[in-house]
Amino acid sequence: MLFSDIILETYIALTTNKARSGLTMLGIVIGIGSVIAMIAVGQGAQQSVQSRIQSIGSNLLMIRPGFARSPGQNVSQGQGSSTSLTLEDAEAIRADVPSLGAVAPSVAGNYQVIAGGSNTRTSVTGTLPAYMNVRNISIESGSFFTDLHDARRSKVAVIGPDVRDELFPEGEEVAGKKIRIKGIDFTVLGVTESKGGSGMDNSDDVIYVPLSTAIQYLTGTESISMISVTVADQEQMDAASAAIRELLLERHDIADSSSADFRIMNQADIVETASSVTETFTLLLGAVAGISLLVGGIGIMNMMLTTVTERTREIGLRKAIGAKRRDISRQFLSESVALTFLGGVVGVVAGWGAAALLTRFGGVATSVSGISVVLAFGVSAVIGIIFGYYPARRAARLNPIEALRYE
Amino acid sequence: MIECRNLSKIYRNGDNETVALSGATFSVVDGEFLAIMGPSGSGKSTLMNILGLLDSPSGGRYILDGKDISKYSEDELADIRIRKIGFVFQSFNLLPRTSVIRNVMLPLVYEGVPRSGRRALAEAALRAVEFPEDRWEHLSNQLSGGQMQRVAIARALVNNPSLVFADEPTGNLDTKTGERVMAALRKLNREKGHTIILITHESEIAGYADRIITIRDGGIVSDLQNTAVHTV
Numbered sequence: 269m270l271f272s273d274i275i276l277e278t279y280i281a282l283t284t285n286k287a288r289s290g291l292t293m294l295g296i297v298i299g300i301g302s303v304i305a306m307i308a309v310g311q312g313a314q315q316s317v318q319s320r321i322q323s324i325g326s327n328l329l330m331i332r333p334g335f336a337r338s339p340g341q342n343v344s345q346g347q348g349s350s351t352s353l354t355l356e357d358a359e360a361i362r363a364d365v366p367s368l369g370a371v372a373p374s375v376a377g378n379y380q381v382i383a384g385g386s387n388t389r390t391s392v393t394g395t396l397p398a399y400m401n402v403r404n405i406s407i408e409s410g411s412f413f414t415d416l417h418d419a420r421r422s423k424v425a426v427i428g429p430d431v432r433d434e435l436f437p438e439g440e441e442v443a444g445k446k447i448r449i450k451g452i453d454f455t456v457l458g459v460t461e462s463k464g465g466s467g468m469d470n471s472d473d474v475i476y477v478p479l480s481t482a483i484q485y486l487t488g489t490e491s492i493s494m495i496s497v498t499v500a501d502q503e504q505m506d507a508a509s510a511a512i513r514e515l516l517l518e519r520h521d522i523a524d525s526s527s528a529d530f531r532i533m534n535q536a537d538i539v540e541t542a543s544s545v546t547e548t549f550t551l552l553l554g555a556v557a558g559i560s561l562l563v564g565g566i567g568i569m570n571m572m573l574t575t576v577t578e579r580t581r582e583i584g585l586r587k588a589i590g591a592k593r594r595d596i597s598r599q600f601l602s603e604s605v606a607l608t609f610l611g612g613v614v615g616v617v618a619g620w621g622a623a624a625l626l627t628r629f630g631g632v633a634t635s636v637s638g639i640s641v642v643l644a645f646g647v648s649a650v651i652g653i654i655f656g657y658y659p660a661r662r663a664a665r666l667n668p669i670e671a672l673r674y675e
Numbered sequence: 676m677i678e679c680r681n682l683s684k685i686y687r688n689g690d691n692e693t694v695a696l697s698g699a700t701f702s703v704v705d706g707e708f709l710a711i712m713g714p715s716g717s718g719k720s721t722l723m724n725i726l727g728l729l730d731s732p733s734g735g736r737y738i739l740d741g742k743d744i745s746k747y748s749e750d751e752l753a754d755i756r757i758r759k760i761g762f763v764f765q766s767f768n769l770l771p772r773t774s775v776i777r778n779v780m781l782p783l784v785y786e787g788v789p790r791s792g793r794r795a796l797a798e799a800a801l802r803a804v805e806f807p808e809d810r811w812e813h814l815s816n817q818l819s820g821g822q823m824q825r826v827a828i829a830r831a832l833v834n835n836p837s838l839v840f841a842d843e844p845t846g847n848l849d850t851k852t853g854e855r856v857m858a859a860l861r862k863l864n865r866e867k868g869h870t871i872i873l874i875t876h877e878s879e880i881a882g883y884a885d886r887i888i889t890i891r892d893g894g895i896v897s898d899l900q901n902t903a904v905h906t907v
């Protein structure tokens with residue numbers, strides 16, 4: 269039996285009952301489509317998390333307060349809950365640790381912000397001008413505040429583009445405008461450039477104010493929520509991290525480094541943590557979609573078994589004429605593979621489309637990778653073989669005499 | 676071309692043994708028109724299945740063209756069937772919703788004849804059974820019974836087999852159409868020299884053959900030359 273004969277027989281068999289072939293194929297289309305779309309969502313999340321983290325800067329160390337523990341107790345109150353970091357710690361790091369670029373202590377809180385008739389609740393970061401360099405922040409219009417603003421505890425603010433859109437929806441020039449944060453008037457100095465991003469950690473939905481202003485008017489405590497440090501040379505990251513650790517342990521009078529009341533994180537750690545989270549997320553989505561693919565495969569098997577039964581006499585005739593087992597099994601296998609392969613093609617297109625729609629209308633970052641497309645094709649062909657194998661074998665093993673007599 | 680010695684077939688179903696055929700011994704020479712006649716359940720279908728290589732005997736020897744094929748595998752038998760044997764069935768067994776010409780070409784597909792050569796062979800076979808040319812592209816289910824059986828005969832002939840089995844070929848046809856189908860088989864035997872083995876329970880139909888083997892309860896009861904061959 270020539271290959272072209274198998275293709276022709278398959279075409280005839282599948283077009284004979286178009287509705288049944290179409291519905292069976294739909295199972296595979298949905299399966300492959302959801303695998304493609306779900307993996308696209310997962311990978312999109314992964315990429316946007318990584319790019320956002322990388323946009324912060326790759327030579328960044330972040331020092332945060334650790335777990336608060338009362339003396340003699342081992343009850344942790346959660347990361348960042350202690351008030352162990354102070355402005356003096358930041359000063360000491362700047363003064364004593366060599367090979368550092370900039371050091372920017374910061375405090376953060378969420379406050380109600382009002383401007384004219386609009387109001388929003390957003391994150392307010394109190395910090396020093398060095399923060400601009402540390403976090404790669406650029407100014408779109410106006411200016412960032414200066415050390416002088418900080419020294420004078422000026423009530424000035426720099427706002428993110430999302431905050432601007434929220435508070436000044438008319439698109440007017442905002443520099444010089446007044447906003448009220450926690451009931452206190454601040455003068456807007458400028459707007460930061462958009463860095464993209466969405467969700468909880470949106471760097472566009474933030475307001476920056478001078479550190480001493482924030483401590484005096486907003487947070488009311490001397491403790492620092494984070495010290496961001498850039499290391500001049502990326503090679504020195506580990507050395508700098510170790511030096512800071514040693515300095516802070518000494519300053520906080522802690523002998524055992526395992527009970528440190530602060531944490532030093534670098535870029536690699538954060539990317540790794542975020543990746544492992546989004547990888548799990550991708551895997552979970554893929555697994556859910558995989559189940560629908562499996563159901564589609566069972567649909568194929570069901571249809572093929574029905575087909576074999578319906579065509580028993582035809583199979584008997586073909587065998588009587590001289591078709592060998594492999595001729596028969598190839599014919600039926602080719603039908604199921606054709607169904608899954610076509611379903612795979614349509615499914616990839618549908619999944620791609622679904623991912624594009626999710627991005628366009630749902631604001632979800634997606635990324636369809638070549639690997640997932642190749643994988644989807646491979647999987648759909650394999651499903652065709654696996655779920656077509658049993659029906660094809662059953663057809664090939666039919667006894668021609670009994671098959672010819674089958675009513 | 677066929678030599679059977681003591682052929683037997685026993686079906687086992689649990690502890691029950693059914694003897695469908697026992698001690699069938701006869702031979703068939705090239706170009707013969709032989710009828711195997713007997714009532715239903717006599718074992719004539721079993722004999723045809725064995726002779727047509729669709730089934731293997733439980734005992735005895737079956738020598739086809741000098742080769743003992745009693746112990747051949749399923750695929751080896753299929754290989755001989757495709758080259759040497761054609762079948763005509765009572766219920767035609769054409770592929771539904773498929774054109775006449777494609778039905779006739781089907782054995783060539785399994786024989787591995789190149790696509791380009793198939794149509795000419797199929798047309799020759801259809802001409803040999805005098806199937807009207809304007810219906811070659813009709814679908815098989817649009818034909819009358821007599822036409823379907825002609826297509827089936829053409830299909831049996833397309834790979835130019837030396838041996839053609841006709842299993843109750845007129846069983847689903849009216850008398851008049853049946854006569855024409857029998858005449859077509861006779862003509863193929865006389866003019867093209869195909870060996871034809873006819874299986875039937877009607878002595879009327881068996882009368883078209885040159886030789887009639889009568890079978891009853893799995894055994895041959897008579898093997899006679901037909902002195903009064905039907906002519907149409």
